[in-house]
Amino acid sequence: MAKDDLPEPKRRNRTLNIADVLSGALDPVLKKRGFASRDIITHWAVMAPKPYDQVAIPDKLTWPRGERSAEGATLLLRCVPGHALAIAHEGPKIAAAINRYFGFLLVSAVKLSAEPFTPGSGQKAQNPTQPSQSVIAKVGAQVAEVADDDLREALRTLGHALSSRSGRK
Template sequence: MPRDEPPEYKRRNKAVSVADALAGAIDPVLRKRGFAGRDIITHWAAIAPPPFDRTCRPDKLSWPRGSSNADGATLVLRCAPGQALFAQHEAPAIAAAINRYFGYVLVKDVRLSAEPFTPGSAVKAQKPFQPSQSTIAKVGKQTEKVEDGDLREALQVLGLALSSRSERRSR
């Protein structure tokens, strides 16, 4: 009589990537926009020909109704201001690049969205932190006994960075 082994349980305390953790929330939204997966969104910089990899973003895939979907979908792109005419003119090249990447006819036509895309809108410039004179004096006093100049300078930079973190949190 063979022994039945207990089923192996999935570990819940293992590290997972952010993409895997957010897949449950992102995939249904992308499906509503016509995308079967995240590939066209995540790999857009590699898929689109220059300069469209920086000036355009895929917004939606519209599939024709009642067909076998062998003809391909219509890709709706958001373009940066001033790039719409150029993107519309190069629409066949954009569709060809997407189809070449996937290896089959995914996109038949490229249309433009009325909503603009502003490149670099997700990047926020941070102003450099200027420590106060009292903080500089405090860090200098704590590191004054270190004899090695390079080590003392490195410790001062570290001390100012750590104090800036604590000052930013208290604001």
């Protein structure tokens, strides 16, 4: 066989969609929580009635023992503590909205999970630090000759922010 007759090797350095990469890691975890797919989690904001789309998230699907198609699953929701009573009362409405979204009986009951949900808990708090007097003087000297007042102030703010970033390392 000549060198030109060999099949071209498959590229391994191709770009991948982040959803495809994460699906391999997320799917086993979601299956342990009773979810067959990511749809109920990724589309929660669309399928859940207002305001429950903002104050609750799906935690787990518990399937009844025996045949799965006979009955729907019980959906456990994590919710903001102040909304627990409302969600417990509106459980049939939430289940109906989810079933309407999927087009078949998926959820027969909605219950509350023991773990609370805090919206925005993944966001980091920004703690602005005040620059030292030496940094203020150094940045002020560097931007002193800028004629435009707005540009000078913007550069001063940028200089203070950059100096506080380098100080954190």
